[in-house]
Amino acid sequence: MAVDGTALVTGASAGIGKALAKQFAAGGHDVVLVARREEKLHALAETLEEDHGIETHTVVQDLSTREAPAALYEETERRDIEVDVLVNNVGIGTQGAFVDNDLDRELDQLQLNVVTPTELVHRYGRDMADRGHGGVLNVASTAAWFPGPFMAIYYASKAYMKNFSEGIAEELRTEGVTVTVLCPGPVETEFQSRAENENTPLGSGSMQDVEMVAKAGYDGLQADDTVVVTGWKYKLLTRISNVLPNRFTGRTAKNLNTPD
Ligand SMILES: NC(=O)c1ccc[n+]([C@@H]2O[C@H](COP(=O)([O-])OP(=O)(O)OC[C@H]3O[C@@H](n4cnc5c(N)ncnc54)[C@H](OP(=O)(O)O)[C@@H]3O)[C@@H](O)[C@H]2O)c1
Numbered sequence: 598m599a600v601d602g603t604a605l606v607t608g609a610s611a612g613i614g615k616a617l618a619k620q621f622a623a624g625g626h627d628v629v630l631v632a633r634r635e636e637k638l639h640a641l642a643e644t645l646e647e648d649h650g651i652e653t654h655t656v657v658q659d660l661s662t663r664e665a666p667a668a669l670y671e672e673t674e675r676r677d678i679e680v681d682v683l684v685n686n687v688g689i690g691t692q693g694a695f696v697d698n699d700l701d702r703e704l705d706q707l708q709l710n711v712v713t714p715t716e717l718v719h720r721y722g723r724d725m726a727d728r729g730h731g732g733v734l735n736v737a738s739t740a741a742w743f744p745g746p747f748m749a750i751y752y753a754s755k756a757y758m759k760n761f762s763e764g765i766a767e768e769l770r771t772e773g774v775t776v777t778v779l780c781p782g783p784v785e786t787e788f789q790s791r792a793e794n795e796n797t798p799l800g801s802g803s804m805q806d807v808e809m810v811a812k813a814g815y816d817g818l819q820a821d822d823t824v825v826v827t828g829w830k831y832k833l834l835t836r837i838s839n840v841l842p843n844r845f846t847g848r849t850a851k852n853l854n855t856p857d
Pocket of ligand 1: 607610633660787789
């Protein structure tokens with residue numbers, strides 16, 4: 598079941614979100630671009646309109662507050678924008694021992710990676726189910742398969758997004774709404790500098806191409822695939838990790854997240 602109509606992309610000013618916005622625009626979807634950096638959103642909107650002749654909307658919004666998802670939903674209501682596809686891309690990581698890390702930053706991470714996307718699915722997903730048509734593309738990570746010492750909240754948040762997505766995919770299928778969770782390996786974006794993990798094996802190792810990752814997500818949504826893992830290496834790794842004990846995979850992740 599192909600999904601058409603307007604796609605709202607969170608975290609659209611850079612990285613995977615920007616690449617996903619390009620994929621949707623190339624597929625003929627109007628787009629709603631959401632992030633904090635206004636000038637980057639406007640520049641992208643202009644390019645997408647010129648290149649693909651679609652309609653764009655920009656919403657400048659910090660999504661890390663408890664009120665943010667409701668405010669975003671109300672803003673699209675106020676502008677009379679019907680959201681047919683929700684792309685829950687926004688997310689950040691934090692490197693370091695959980696008890697040593699800044700608590701406010703860790704709680705912001707939970708809001709951005711877990712609470713905001715969950716509330717957006719509740720709000721926009723309800724409308725999609727009422728219309729009997731729509732799609733949700735959640736961005737998780739291959740981190741969803743492992744415990745992640747020294748990025749513990751991040752890995753756990755991605756495990757939540759994967760599990761949540763697979764759960765609601767079953768619930769919403771009968772309502773005409775498809776749900777896909779995109780699980781990339783490491784991708785070269787602003788993520789590493791924001792997470793301050795550039796000095797770890799994970800943050801400085803080989804990276805996937807951002808355009809390849811976004812295309813896999815878009816194609817996966819259109820093919821109604823529930824879980825999309827990008828790249829053969831990570832397809833294999835996630836399969837193997839299903840049969841390995843978490844103690845083992847957790848120790849491997851610990852090494853990857855420990856500064857050199
Ligand atoms: N890069 C990787 O290695 C990798 C791998 C697997 C999964 N992922 C996941 O992919 C998603 C996108 O990550 P990325 O690599 O593209 O990261 P990125 O390059 O850092 O981009 C993050 C995007 O989110 C926006 N953002 C950050 N904080 C925000 C806030 N408080 N409110 C609103 N927008 C905010 C940023 O824009 P503004 O600064 O303008 O707000 C930017 O558009 C995340 O969910 C991440 O966990 C990344």
